[in-house]
Amino acid sequence: MDLSDFAADVGDSGPVTITGLGTRGGPVADVRCVRAPAGIDWIQADEMIVSCGAGTPVAELDAALAGVGQSVALPLSGTVGGALAIGRSSHRRLGDGPVRDVLLQTHYVSAAGEIVKAGGPTVKNVSGFDLCRLLVGSRGALGFFGDVILRTRPLPAVSQWFHREGDPWEVFAALYRPVSVLWDGQATWVLIEGHSIDVAEQAARGGLRPVDGPPSLPTGGRRSMAPSALRTLSGTSGFVAEVGVGVVHTIEPSGPEPLQPAVAALHRRLLHQFDPGGRLNPGIDVGFGSV
Amino acid sequence: MTALAEPTLVDDLVHALGPDRVRVGAAELSLYRRDASNFDGHASVVCFPTSTTEIQAAVQACVRHDTPYVARGSGTGLAGGATPLAGAVVISLAKMNRILAVDAAARQAWVEPGVLNLDLSKAVAHLGLHFAPDPSSQQSCTIGGNVANNSGGPHCLADGVTSAHIVAMEVVLPEGDIVTFGGEDPEPAGFDLRGAFVGSEGMFGIATKICVRLIQNPPAVRTMLLDYMSVEDGAATVSAIIAEGMVPGALEMMDALCTRAVEEYIHAGLPMDAAAILLVEVAGLPNALEHEVERIVAIGRAHGARNVRVAQDEAERALLWKGRKTAFGAIARIKPNYYLHDTVVPRRKLPEVLNKVYEIAARHDLLVMNVFHAGDGNLHPLLVFDKREPGVMARVHAAGEEIVRASVAAGGVLSGEHGIGLEKRDYMPLMYDPPDLAAQASMRAAFDPTGLANPTKVLPSPASCGDVQHLPEGVWI
Ligand SMILES: Cc1cc2nc3c(=O)[nH]c(=O)nc-3n(C[C@H](O)[C@H](O)[C@H](O)COP(=O)(O)OP(=O)(O)OC[C@H]3O[C@@H](n4cnc5c(N)ncnc54)[C@H](O)[C@@H]3O)c2cc1C
Numbered sequence: 001m002d003l004s005d006f007a008a009d010v011g012d013s014g015p016v017t018i019t020g021l022g023t024r025g026g027p028v029a030d031v032r033c034v035r036a037p038a039g040i041d042w043i044q045a046d047e048m049i050v051s052c053g054a055g056t057p058v059a060e061l062d063a064a065l066a067g068v069g070q071s072v073a074l075p076l077s078g079t080v081g082g083a084l085a086i087g088r089s090s091h092r093r094l095g096d097g098p099v100r101d102v103l104l105q106t107h108y109v110s111a112a113g114e115i116v117k118a119g120g121p122t123v124k125n126v127s128g129f130d131l132c133r134l135l136v137g138s139r140g141a142l143g144f145f146g147d148v149i150l151r152t153r154p155l156p157a158v159s160q161w162f163h164r165e166g167d168p169w170e171v172f173a174a175l176y177r178p179v180s181v182l183w184d185g186q187a188t189w190v191l192i193e194g195h196s197i198d199v200a201e202q203a204a205r206g207g208l209r210p211v212d213g214p215p216s217l218p219t220g221g222r223r224s225m226a227p228s229a230l231r232t233l234s235g236t237s238g239f240v241a242e243v244g245v246g247v248v249h250t251i252e253p254s255g256p257e258p259l260q261p262a263v264a265a266l267h268r269r270l271l272h273q274f275d276p277g278g279r280l281n282p283g284i285d286v287g288f289g290s291v
Numbered sequence: 292m293t294a295l296a297e298p299t300l301v302d303d304l305v306h307a308l309g310p311d312r313v314r315v316g317a318a319e320l321s322l323y324r325r326d327a328s329n330f331d332g333h334a335s336v337v338c339f340p341t342s343t344t345e346i347q348a349a350v351q352a353c354v355r356h357d358t359p360y361v362a363r364g365s366g367t368g369l370a371g372g373a374t375p376l377a378g379a380v381v382i383s384l385a386k387m388n389r390i391l392a393v394d395a396a397a398r399q400a401w402v403e404p405g406v407l408n409l410d411l412s413k414a415v416a417h418l419g420l421h422f423a424p425d426p427s428s429q430q431s432c433t434i435g436g437n438v439a440n441n442s443g444g445p446h447c448l449a450d451g452v453t454s455a456h457i458v459a460m461e462v463v464l465p466e467g468d469i470v471t472f473g474g475e476d477p478e479p480a481g482f483d484l485r486g487a488f489v490g491s492e493g494m495f496g497i498a499t500k501i502c503v504r505l506i507q508n509p510p511a512v513r514t515m516l517l518d519y520m521s522v523e524d525g526a527a528t529v530s531a532i533i534a535e536g537m538v539p540g541a542l543e544m545m546d547a548l549c550t551r552a553v554e555e556y557i558h559a560g561l562p563m564d565a566a567a568i569l570l571v572e573v574a575g576l577p578n579a580l581e582h583e584v585e586r587i588v589a590i591g592r593a594h595g596a597r598n599v600r601v602a603q604d605e606a607e608r609a610l611l612w613k614g615r616k617t618a619f620g621a622i623a624r625i626k627p628n629y630y631l632h633d634t635v636v637p638r639r640k641l642p643e644v645l646n647k648v649y650e651i652a653a654r655h656d657l658l659v660m661n662v663f664h665a666g667d668g669n670l671h672p673l674l675v676f677d678k679r680e681p682g683v684m685a686r687v688h689a690a691g692e693e694i695v696r697a698s699v700a701a702g703g704v705l706s707g708e709h710g711i712g713l714e715k716r717d718y719m720p721l722m723y724d725p726p727d728l729a730a731q732a733s734m735r736a737a738f739d740p741t742g743l744a745n746p747t748k749v750l751p752s753p754a755s756c757g758d759v760q761h762l763p764e765g766v767w768i
Contacts, residue, residue, distance in 0.1 A: 046534035047637050047668075069536045088478065100483055101455050110726065117727045120704035122635040124452060124667040126441045126490050127705040127715075127722055128749060129731045133454065133486025142482075143730075154536035157579075173396065176510055176576055198576035226475035228397040244398070246477045257480040262468035266737060267481055273733035287481030 001037045001053075003107055003115055003146045009034040010144055012113035015282045018144045020055060020079030024086045028281050036081045036146055040064055048123065048152045049104065054081030054145035070152040073102050081145040087137025088222070091214060094244045095179030095193065100136040102150050108135065108143035111275035121149050134270070140281040142274040156193035162208035163189050167234070168243045171206040178202070181243035182214055185236055188243075189214050215240055221254030222247065259287055300356040300380070304338050307348035312339040312386075323363065323381045327428075329630070330371035330713045334361075335378035339386045343461060343469060343499040346382065350497065351467045353380050359743045362493045364405060364433030368440060369631060370712030372492045376747055382497060384435050390414055391500065398505045399458060399475060404435025404498050411503070420505040423450040426708070427616065435498050441490035443708035445541040445615070448666040449574070450506060452708065454489040459502035462488060462495075465739040475502060487734060492710050493745035495738035509574035512540070513584050514608040517596040518565035522546060524595035525567035526641035529665045531590045532571070533638065537583055540574035542666030543615050546645070549622070549660040549673075556621035559614045562598065569596075569665065570615055618662040626658065626675040630687050634698035635707040638668045647697045648672045655690040657683075669707035670698065696721065711749045719751045 010016055018034050019027040027033045037053035040061060044050070045068040052061055058074050065071050073096035074083040084106075089099045105119040118131035135142060159179075164171065168188040172181050180191040190208055192199045203210070217240050227246040233239060238251040259267065267286065271278070298306070304313045314320070314337045323334045335358070340346045353360040360380040363373045375381050387403035390411065394400065395418045402411060408429040412421040424437055425444035432442070438460065443452040450456075459473035473485030488495050519525040525544055532539065545553065547566050554561040561568060569591070573583045588599050602608040622629055636644045645661060652659035652674065663671040672694055676683045695705060699721045706715060719728060732750055 044637075044639075046530045046639060048533055048538075087483070093477065097451065097455060098477070100486055101451060110730070112726075114726045116730050117723060118730065120635075120722065121702060122637060122668055122704050122707070124443060124447070124635050124664070124669050124707040125704040126443075126452075126708055126710050128711055128719060128728075129494075129734050130441065130454065130486055130490045131730055131734060133483050133489070134734065136483060136486070138482050154538065169396070176507060194576055195579035195582055197578040201578075202576070222478075224474070224476040224478035226397065227399070227477075228394050228475070242477075246475075259481050260470055262464060262470045263472075263481065263484065265468075266464070266470070266484065269737035269740070270482065270734070273737045274730070 003037060006034070006037050006146050007109045007113055007115050010109040010113055013279070015279050017281050018081070018140055020082035021057060023078035024082045028283055031282060034144070036079070036144060038079070041147065043068055045070060049121065049149055050152055051147065051149045052080060053147050054079065054084070056080050058083055065152055066155065069155050071155055072150050072152050073097055074099060080148060080150070084136050084145055084148065085138065085140050091180050091182060091217065091242055092191070093242065093247070094181060095177060095191070096153065100133055103132045103136055103148060104151055105149040106132060106135065107146045109146055110143050111277065111280050115146065116143065123151055139284050139286050141271060141284055141286045142280070144280065158196045158199050159191065159193045160199055160203075161189060161191050161211050161213050162203050162206070163187060163211040164206070164208050169231070171208070172243050175202050175206055180214070182240050183230070183243050184215060184240045185233060217249040218251040219249070220252050221250040223250060223254045224257070256285070256287070300352055300358055301336055303352035303355065304336060304349060304380070307352060308338055308340060308345055312341070314338070323366070323375065323383070326366040326368040326371060326373040328369050328371040328374065328712070328714060330374045332374040332376045333378055334375040334381045337381040337383060339383050341386050343463065346497055346499050347463045347467055347469060349380070349382050350463050350465065353743055354465070354467065354741055357743070359746050361745045362435070362439070362497045364436030364439075365407070365431050367428045367432045368436060368712065369633070369709045370706070370714040372440065372710055372712035372745070372748060374713060384433060387499070393418070395420065397475070398507070399502055400505055401500055401502050402434055404433060404438070404501060406434050408432050408434060408437060415505055419508050421508055422503055423447065423456050423506050424453045427619070434501055434503065438489050438498050438501055439491060439493050440708070440710040443664070443669070445543055445664060448542055448664065449538045449540045454486060456504045457485065457489055457501060458504055459485060460488065460498045461500035462498055464496045465741045465744045469499070473502070490710070491738070492712060492749055494735055494748060496744060509540070511577045511580050512572060512574045512608070513580050514570070514572045514602040514611055515584065515587060516600040516611050517569045517571065517591040518562045518598050519567045519569070519595055520565070520597060521595070522567045522645050523642040525569050526638070526645070526665065528569060528591050528594040528596065529641065530638045531594060532587055533666070535586060535590065537573070537586065539571050539583070539587070539666060541570065541572040542664070543570040544568070544661070544663055544665035545615070545618065546661040548658070549618055549662045552621040552625055552660065553614045553618055556624060557613055557617055559610045561614055565597070570611060615662070622660060622673060622675055626677050628676050628678045630674045630676075630691060632670070632672045632674070632691055632694050633706050633709040634695055634703055635667065635669045636698050636701045636703035638665070640701040640703070641665065641668060644670065644697055644701050644703070648694055651690050651693045651697065655686040657686055657690055664707070667707070668703070713748060716749060717751045719749075
């Protein structure tokens with residue numbers, strides 16, 4: 001399927017929803033459903049960029065990139081388009097950066113059924129307003145990703161998880177750019193990557209011993225806290241916190257955060273500009289209740 | 292009884308800010324007629340708020356009197372972003388230059404928009420931290436200007452441009468509301484309005500407080516200088532380094548003319564006969580660095596590097612960087628004026644586009660030097676000239692337009708870090724079709740329903756429709 005077929009599928013009238021692999025909530029119920037083009041168009045290892053359809057499974061992309069010693073900072077489940085539409089990073093965000101910084105260019109299909117380009121193909125670009133950042137995390141309410149150009153990163157020589165009992169604060173302060181620091185109130189897990197001797201020296205510095213992998217992350221809820229506020233979780237349990245980032249994976253479900261009224265009004269104006277008829281993913285929650 | 296005269300805009304501003312911080316004198320206004328670009332406008336008033344509520348009052352006064360306004364940091368922008376048009380009010384953030392809070396443990400800081408870029412890094416240096424974006428203008432540009440232009444610098448290759456280092460900001464929206472975009476927390480609810488605001492060139496509101504991410508100073512740094520007999524070999528080295536999975540902290544290139552000018556200026560021992568030199572810096576943990584230095588030296592030699600100089604100590608490193616950083620000063624000794632361009636091309640197209648740049652400059656009988664961020668393909672062709680020479684400006688602009696067109700035609704983009712402003716406004720259709728531009732206009736309409744925040748920048752005027760260089764009324768170059 002090419003982009004124009006996808007645009008024709010989305011059309012210009014009537015409610016429409018989109019799905020990838022359904023790992024992040026799937027399509028809106030009882031609404032005509034479309035899928036974005038899938039497949040890798042090209043990998044340019046020397047430019048550290050990759051182009052693919054938004055319907056491409058992240059795992060497929062990841063495997064292909066591993067072949068040239070690179071990866072992309074998206075969580076490994078579902079499709080590329082789904083990962084970008086939700087915009088949530090994996091537990092590697094401390095080292096890899098947030099999902100929102102991965103997207104360089106996209107052709108998306110607008111509510112009017114048009115193919116629209118946002119961003120540009122180079123790793124550095126400030127040509128006009130940063131529409132790509134607005135689209136990442138907007139849950140398909142402003143447009144449906146068709147194809148994308150993503151920034152890649154080199155795979156490290158060595159990647160090793162470590163563990164120690166107790167709080168993470170000293171370890172976090174002592175280590176140089178660990179990729180992930182997780183804490184469950186009792187113990188700390190750290191992912192360190194790089195040259196093997198550096199990794200060993202960092203581990204020694206943090207008083208860490210190797211483990212097979214990270215703890216399993218609770219899936220009941222996901223809270224967003226200022227990294228400085230994580231200390232308030234001391235003495236509690238039922239969570240795994242991403243230290244230095246502030247994402248807290250909880251057993252208990254977490255509630256939505258209210259938006260400031262003027263910010264909610266700005267959301268409504270954006271939705272009105274991009275999708276005046278409210279036809280894209282109707283009813284989806286973009287942060288202040290259903291649209 | 293006579294009716295009281297309606298208060299004027301100046302009356303309202305004076306009422307909100309006091310008479311000392313609202314200036315209308317012709318001499319003073321003329322200082323604010325443009326930024327560091329060649330675009331001149333005209334300001335009707337310049338005001339200097341010192342708080343968010345004063346900015347809000349100034350914006351509300353402008354809205355009441357239906358008068359456009361322009362936020363201004365240090366005015367070092369190169370695309371005319373801070374140039375006031377049609378008698379706009381200049382809202383200077385220069386007096387809002389306090390660092391409000393530094394959280395060393397969380398590696399975040401809240402600053403006012405008028406804080407100078409380098410002042411922030413200096414203020415947190417004792418904590419082993421710095422603010423990563425390092426534009427060459429970092430001694431004088433503001434964090435607010437960096438946010439508005441999504442600025443970059445040599446060390447953004449590994450660490451990313453400004454957008455990657457801004458977690459939140461307080462903004463006075465064009466309708467006067469005070470809001471926070473983003474947050475100290477990683478996943479604030481709703482759209483990424485923080486991300487949308489960065490790079491909005493003063494057209495989405497005024498940033499009044501900014502929360503930046505600070506990053507750890509690297510434990511070790513190694514700096515190398517490689518020189519080449521051809522630009523192609525230097526550029527091929529750049530591509531090969533990245534293709535081998537290394538992302539140096541910085542990867543800068545200077546061509547022959549620039550290298551000679553710099554060497555004559557600072558005597559750093561740069562090779563006077565080289566066609567190109569590469570400055571490569573790697574940063575991080577020591578063992579990885581030694582390994583990377585070895586590989587980069589080998590790649591360099593395999594691609595024809597004549598000499599490879601690895602800085603032996605901090606003094607030598609500083610000297611090598613001084614060469615890069617004083618390029619502008621050196622150039623001023625050759626000709627009094629310069630026009631600095633800023634486009635990005637795929638790295639693999641660097642040799643091809645550089646050769647085009649030389650050809651274009653020669654055809655227009657101009658001198659061109661190149662000193663640029665080779666690692667991310669960010670070209671900075673610098674046309675040097677003497678503007679007293681009759682007809683030279685027409686040639687400078689014609690050559691500039693051809694350089695921009697050549698970059699986009701090679702699969703590149705209009706700007707890597709200086710932004711669009713007035714300079715490249717009417718080039719936008721080279722990169723974007725009407726629906727793409729309409730989407731950008733939709734963002735603007737949602738953020739600024741009043742249309743008064745820095746109007747007529749970035750988005751091409753509907754009338755120009757693909758033609759370039761239709762300057763808005765009241766502007767001249
Ligand atoms: C010699 C020289 C070298 C340079 N090198 C680089 C470089 O290496 N990399 C690079 O990226 N740039 C570079 N620049 C360009 C310039 O320094 C940057 O764009 C800088 O970020 C502008 O900051 P400023 O404070 O001077 O902003 P100004 O020029 O005053 O304003 C720039 C834009 O920001 C808006 N603005 C300012 N403050 C705010 C605010 N608080 N809220 C909303 N909008 C605001 C203005 O309206 C305007 O549109 C260079 C410039 C010069 C003169």
